[in-house]
Amino acid sequence: MWNSPKVGILGGGQLGRMLVESANRLNIQANVLDVDNSPAKQISSHDGHVTGSFKEPEAVRKLAETCDVITAEIEHVDTYALEEVASKVRVEPSWQAIRTIQNKFNQKEHLRKYGIPMAEHRELVNNTPEELAQIGEQLGYPMMLKSKTMAYDGRGNFRVNSKEDIPEALEALKDRPLYSEKWAYFKMELAVMVIKTKDDVLSYPTVETVQEDSICKLVYAPARNVSDAINQQAQALARKAVAAFEGKGAFGVEMFLLEDNSLMLCELASRIHNSGHWTIEGCALSQFDSHIRAILDLPIPPKSLELLQPSIMLNIIGGATPDSHLKATQAALSIPNASIHLYSKGAAKPGRKMGHVTVTGATMHEAETLIQPLVDVVDTMRA
Numbered sequence: 001m002w003n004s005p006k007v008g009i010l011g012g013g014q015l016g017r018m019l020v021e022s023a024n025r026l027n028i029q030a031n032v033l034d035v036d037n038s039p040a041k042q043i044s045s046h047d048g049h050v051t052g053s054f055k056e057p058e059a060v061r062k063l064a065e066t067c068d069v070i071t072a073e074i075e076h077v078d079t080y081a082l083e084e085v086a087s088k089v090r091v092e093p094s095w096q097a098i099r100t101i102q103n104k105f106n107q108k109e110h111l112r113k114y115g116i117p118m119a120e121h122r123e124l125v126n127n128t129p130e131e132l133a134q135i136g137e138q139l140g141y142p143m144m145l146k147s148k149t150m151a152y153d154g155r156g157n158f159r160v161n162s163k164e165d166i167p168e169a170l171e172a173l174k175d176r177p178l179y180s181e182k183w184a185y186f187k188m189e190l191a192v193m194v195i196k197t198k199d200d201v202l203s204y205p206t207v208e209t210v211q212e213d214s215i216c217k218l219v220y221a222p223a224r225n226v227s228d229a230i231n232q233q234a235q236a237l238a239r240k241a242v243a244a245f246e247g248k249g250a251f252g253v254e255m256f257l258l259e260d261n262s263l264m265l266c267e268l269a270s271r272i273h274n275s276g277h278w279t280i281e282g283c284a285l286s287q288f289d290s291h292i293r294a295i296l297d298l299p300i301p302p303k304s305l306e307l308l309q310p311s312i313m314l315n316i317i318g319g320a321t322p323d324s325h326l327k328a329t330q331a332a333l334s335i336p337n338a339s340i341h342l343y344s345k346g347a348a349k350p351g352r353k354m355g356h357v358t359v360t361g362a363t364m365h366e367a368e369t370l371i372q373p374l375v376d377v378v379d380t381m382r383a
């Protein structure tokens, strides 16, 4: 069909693993850079993988020699190494996009120039209590203190309820580059997966995300009780935000739906995203299929990104005991229309994403009814 392009993936966690699943079905070799036996490598037997870290320039150079295009399952990669290898191999999305996006403050400064609505925020320069107290007076309380870098699953955020919380907040995020954000009084969190191709910016339907302890717990596709107009507006906002960056592939866009039905961007990711896992069962082309096609300039019929059936995704997260996730999986085996995805990450730790389950239904109500017993099991296993 084509001249067997090889894809190099920075990172071999669950996102890389699901990318490999998509690449495998098209006979595309995916060379993974990560430790040996990482989840993505376990399902891909060939000698093109590279052992090492996406933060080591030498390992990135080595991966570049094995493939035609490099992509990443994570934004916390060495973008200077990517910049260097970009003269020899295609890097998608661009290293510039990844570099800007991996620093959330820079990401938001960049998006501001494109008129993307966001919570007001202020940069901290010295990380002193006096400085944060001054910002608190400007933004009001509560406010969210955030790390600019290396933030995920809420590990990088601290809710500052009042001036009294300032010492604790600065201690919790010490030695990290910080900014603080005005509190967003949202009624719902929405997300949209965007696919940037060589000449298009496409989007999947708008979903509703529910976080617990700042970790994504449930995703409802489509978002419940959200009008078609808001669904379309959220997709348009997500596409506009992603269009502000160079390069091809999947981008995950998180948004807040405010009380007055206006939308605000929360953050975006330059990669396939947890809020898009439902697309494996819910659409003809999953976010992983689309990402592989986008970076290789293969056709993506826009119709293939439409919702086939209402879908709910539940994350299986490490809980109170090392086998909590196994008990949840056991329960999922008996649920009709439930597709189970385990990531083979080894030992569970509280808060670690071990797998997910997607339940589909003819209606959202049917999917909700089917998944409820599993949600109940997961709730009893919280750490």
Ligand code: ADP
Binding pocket: 119, 144, 151, 152, 153, 154, 155, 156, 157, 181, 182, 183, 184, 185, 189, 211, 214, 254, 266, 267
């Ligand atoms: P990350 O997902 O990388 O940890 P986010 O910026 O997405 O960081 O924040 C995680 C969660 O914290 C969001 O999904 C939302 O629930 C909450 N949150 C983030 N920013 C704000 C804010 N400004 N106001 C209220 N809640 C927020």
Ligand code: NA
Binding pocket: 151, 152, 153, 267, 269
């Ligand atoms: Na994130």
Ligand code: MG
Binding pocket: 153, 254, 266, 267
């Ligand atoms: Mg987030």
